[in-house]
Amino acid sequence: MSGMNIIDRRLNPKGKSLGNRQRFLKRARAQIMRAVRSASGGRSITDVEQGDKISIPSDGLREPVFRGASAGGIRDVVVPGNKEFVEGDRIPRPPSGGGGAGSEGSPDGEGEDDFRFVISRDEFIDLFMEDLELPDLVKKKIKHSESFSTVRAGYSVSGNPSNLNLVRTMRNSLSRRIALRRPKTEDIEALEAELKELEASGKDPARLAELLAELEQHVLRSKRIPYIDPLDVRYNRFDVVPKPVTQAVMFCLMDVSGSMTEHMKDLAKRFFMLLYLFLTRRYRHVDIVFIRHTHVAQEVDEETFFYSTDTGGTVVSTALQEMKRVVTERYPANEWNIYAAQASDGDNTTYDNARAAGLLEQVILPLCQYFAYIEVGGEHKDWTGRETELWRTYKTVAKPGGVLAMRKVRTRSDIFPVFRDLFAPDRSHA
Amino acid sequence: MQQATPRTPLFTEADWDYDKIRRAYDAIENIAFGELGLEIYPNQIEVITAEQMLDAYSSVGMPLMYKHWSFGKHFARDEQLYRKGLRGLAYEIVINSSPCISYIMEENSMTMQTLVIAHAAFGHNHFFKNNNLFQQWTDAKGILDYLEFAKSYIARCEERHGAQNVEIVLDAAHALMNHGVHRYPRKRTLDLREEQRREAERAAYRERIYNDLWRTVPKAAGGGATPQQSGLGERKKLLNLPEENVLYFLEKNAPKLQSWQREILRIVRRISQYFYPQKQTKVMNEGCATFVHYHIMNRLFEQGLLTEGAMLEFLHSHTSVIFQPDFDDPRFSGTNPYALGFAMMEDIKRVCVDPTDEDRAWFPEIAGNGDPFGTLREAWATYRDESFILQFLSPHLMRKMRLFKLRNDASEPYLLVTAIHNERGYRDVRKALARQHDIAYIEPDIQIVDVDLAGDRKLVVQHRITRGVLLDEAEARAVQRHLANLWGYEVRLIEVDAATDAVRKEHPDVGPSVELS
Incomplete structure (x- = not known):
């Protein structure tokens, strides 16, 4: 037989290079973050969430070595495939500085201008949401319905027959039988056999009487001492433990009146999605409520919310009123973490301002963990100078360190910075 | 047969x-x-x-x-x-x-x-x-044990000194890895198991002789034996300069490194040494x-x-492995080592078994000896790429591969064909192809030439330019930075012409970007 060993390594633990990958991601962190953010600015959030190919510049990831410059000097190179040249021929230099025939490239043959690779969804989201903090995370309430779980908790002497613990029961029974010296069935049978034999032979009547007495004693004893006594029986015990469910509800409020352009809605959508992504990372369960409004407000499904158009005036307080109704009906504030994001172009009917402010301050804000107001602007419209109706109204309500935060967003690329800004751990400026 | x-x-x-x-x-x-x-x-x-x-x-x-x-x-x-x-x-x-x-x-x-x-x-x-290169440079029995040791040693360092600090040292060591080889073996330890044992011994010794009292002894002012007045010659002698094994020099002489950092340099150097024959x-x-x-x-x-x-x-798979595209083929990316090596060895077999008159003239020792495998075994044992090509590339094969030599002179607007596969060109082409596979020729010649021990401790590194090609500047700057991080002080990089010793370029001095700890 040959001196050869063959070993199957296929079942060896996988991911040997995981440590290397973590080190790599950490190393490339700054670049990856930049790439992730620019990706989030340019594309739809649903794509971004999938985890993605990202391309990062390789500064900082370079592994430099001393190597010759790619240009300059005199290089002799031997190459195969001569077809027509003879000594002394001149070949015009190929355009890309010495490339083609004379190209030697870098020693390891890799160009490293940009480095592309794939990161997983989790890695992506982690980086994406890195060092963002949810405001006021403390309110974690236990929801009562359907949130109990049972855990094993030792044994009990009473219980449901289906929970009978056979092993424990039989163990108790055996030890009791041994302790009380209950005669074994085999012993009785042996005695009976001997008795029968003795009776048949008819010898030794004294021994016969002795055996009879003993047998009677045994039978009596085994009747008195039961095989399984109710005392022996044990049941598995279960405790019901309330399971803490951290849950959040996110209200998306949006003005859908005619003045909101598709562009504005798109901005709002992106913001809502970011918020949703963010909340799902922190809470096990996140509900979303979509409320759209013109001069009336209604709760709608996502499709309608984003894509159907409606006409009418703009009365913001109706949306707040609707939100209040939904909260009262379905999301009691002591059980749910309530977040709200409102997107609007800032229009409001003048007479409604006071009412909206009052409703917000008195009712909505006390319910909410956080209320973000995003004012979306037209792509081209320059509105930096003038403050809108709603902006001025909300400004009177906003307090430093309060739950109401306001930001203006104009282009896609603003979304993520604004989002970050809102949820960055230090919100003292909010 | x-x-x-x-x-x-x-x-x-x-x-x-x-x-x-x-x-x-x-x-x-x-x-x-x-x-x-x-x-x-x-x-x-x-x-x-x-x-x-x-x-x-x-x-x-x-x-x-x-x-x-x-x-x-x-x-x-x-x-x-x-x-x-x-x-x-x-x-x-x-x-x-x-x-x-x-x-x-x-x-x-x-x-x-x-x-x-x-x-x-x-x-x-x-x-x-x-x-013989493998026999000289590598220890096949010990390598796995040594890697095991290296892995756990570095993991321990990460635990003890922080992953960040280990990373800095490794980054720098990797950048200098190609310059961590003793090209001309002097005294070497082949036995990598022995290496591990010695490291343990060194550590134990350091612990044994450690005495905290020494810390309190006042430092000698000025110091008696400083090489203050000593000239360049003496200084070089003292530090064994010039030294082309940069990692070795740093391991032994870098003033600020701690012992674990030196050991990491040693590990990287050992691994580099292990791969050195494969590159050649x-x-x-x-x-x-x-x-x-x-x-x-x-x-x-x-x-x-x-x-x-x-x-x-x-x-099917064999032919795709030994496929050699022509120089003007879009798939061309240099000579394919599989193709060249296989073709040369088949050619040697041909020369041994069925030589032409030309082969007899070029390879009198082996032509027609009838022992192709013995000849090849001998070649496999003795040569490296450069000498193998120089010795065995036959005119027959040069013609078959249609090898020709191009001169790419940056100062001329064209490429010049300097030799082709004909009687006049065979030796020229063969020599050039051999050089192309000489690692000492491909990799830049970097040496540590001087240290200003008395002054600002600047390390002077020299690149000896062989074919008029300067170092890639951005890369060189980055490596200089790594070098400075290990050395702890500024590093100067000078490029000199190997033939004339004339200074062609002086890079700006680079200081350390991080303080090792």
């Missing part, structure tokens, strides 16, 4: 199992020992998955490696290319160790497994065991393995041990 006797094939289906592999191995072994006269380390063949193959790829092909982000980067890139289908995986990876470990992938068909065993477990294995024998090593598998597969087929289908499958 013995007459082929029709026998039952080793296998008829594509699926492999252990039994078939063992049978194929035995058949291969018969040919390898009986006909080729190979001499090998014991073989260990390990079956792995594609993912494990990627793993192995990313850590320079070694089964054990310390952790570093650059391996993660390579993994990410290789995985990307592989998933996209841009790059196939190698069919095997083979490690110069004893026992010689060959990884074969589970996806391979039985034909491929046979090919891989012939190629790696016999071809490469024989080369590892017999080539790409053509020979691959040529040897390809020649061996080609011979063995053909013999198996002649003996009726391979089906025609298997043979066709083999030829």
Whole structure:
């Protein structure tokens, strides 16, 4: 037989290079973050969430070595495939500085201008949401319905027959039988056999009487001492433990009146999605409520919310009123973490301002963990100078360190910075 | 050659199992020992998955490696290319160790497994065991133990000193890895197991003689034996300058390094040294393995041990391995070591068995000696790429490959054909091709030439320009920074012409970017 060993390594633990990958991601962190953010600015959030190919510049990831410059000097190179040249021929230099025939490239043959690779969804989201903090995370309430779980908790002497613990029961029974010296069935049978034999032979009547007495004693004893006594029986015990469910509800409020352009809605959508992504990372369960409004407000499904158009005036307080109704009906504030994001172009009917402010301050804000107001602007419209109706109204309500935060967003690329800004751990400026 | 006797094939289906592999191995072994006269380390063949193959790829092909982000980067890139289908995986990876470990992938068909065993477990294995560069520079028995030691040592350092601090040292060491080899072996320890023991001993000794009182002794003002007045000559003598093994110099002389940091430099240096022969024998090593598998597969087929289908499958992958595109082909990316090595060895076989008059004139020692395998074994044992090409590249093969030499002079607007495959050009072409495979010629010649010990401790590094090519500036700056990080003070880089010693370029001095701790 040959001196050869063959070993199957296929079942060896996988991911040997995981440590290397973590080190790599950490190393490339700054670049990856930049790439992730620019990706989030340019594309739809649903794509971004999938985890993605990202391309990062390789500064900082370079592994430099001393190597010759790619240009300059005199290089002799031997190459195969001569077809027509003879000594002394001149070949015009190929355009890309010495490339083609004379190209030697870098020693390891890799160009490293940009480095592309794939990161997983989790890695992506982690980086994406890195060092963002949810405001006021403390309110974690236990929801009562359907949130109990049972855990094993030792044994009990009473219980449901289906929970009978056979092993424990039989163990108790055996030890009791041994302790009380209950005669074994085999012993009785042996005695009976001997008795029968003795009776048949008819010898030794004294021994016969002795055996009879003993047998009677045994039978009596085994009747008195039961095989399984109710005392022996044990049941598995279960405790019901309330399971803490951290849950959040996110209200998306949006003005859908005619003045909101598709562009504005798109901005709002992106913001809502970011918020949703963010909340799902922190809470096990996140509900979303979509409320759209013109001069009336209604709760709608996502499709309608984003894509159907409606006409009418703009009365913001109706949306707040609707939100209040939904909260009262379905999301009691002591059980749910309530977040709200409102997107609007800032229009409001003048007479409604006071009412909206009052409703917000008195009712909505006390319910909410956080209320973000995003004012979306037209792509081209320059509105930096003038403050809108709603902006001025909300400004009177906003307090430093309060739950109401306001930001203006104009282009896609603003979304993520604004989002970050809102949820960055230090919100003292909010 | 013995007459082929029709026998039952080793296998008829594509699926492999252990039994078939063992049978194929035995058949291969018969040919390898009986006909080729190979001499090998014991073989260990390990079956792995594609993912494990990627793993192995990313850590320079070694089964054990310390952790570093650059391996993660390579993994990410290789995985990307592989998933996209841009790059196939190698069919095997083979490690110069004893026992010689060959990884074969589970996806391979039985034909491929046979090919891989012939190629790696016999071809490469024989080369590892017999080539004198490998014998001189590597310790096949100790390498796995040493890597195990390196891995755990670096992991311990990460725990004790922080991953960040270890990373800085490793980054810098990797940047200088190519300059961590003693090219001309003086006193070397081959035994890597011994290395580990010595490190443990050094550490124990340091602990034993440690006495906190020394810290309190006032430092001698000025110091008696400072080389203050000593001239350049004396200084160089004191530090053994010039020194081309930069990592070695830093390990021994960098003033600020702690002992664990020196040990890390040592580890990187050892690994670099281990790979040094492989870099110099790409053509020979691959040529040897390809020649061996080609011979063995053909013999198996002649003996009726391979089906025609298997043979066709083999030829398909064999020809794609030894494919050499012409210089004007868009696929051209330099000479293919498999193609050149295989062609040269087949050519040597031809010269030994069936020489022409030209061959007799060029290779009087081997032409017609009738012992092709003995001649090749001798060559495999003795040469490296450069000397092998210089010695054995025949006019016949130059004509066949239509090799010609181009001069690319940056100061001229055209490329000049300086020699072609004709009587006048053979020697010129051969010499140039040999140089192209000389690692001392490809890699820049970097030396540490001076240290200003009395002044600001600036380290002076010199690049000796061989063919008018300066260093890539951005890369050089980055490496200079790494060097400065290890040295702890500023580093000056000067480029001088190797022929005239004239200074061609002075790079700005670079100081350390981080304080090692």
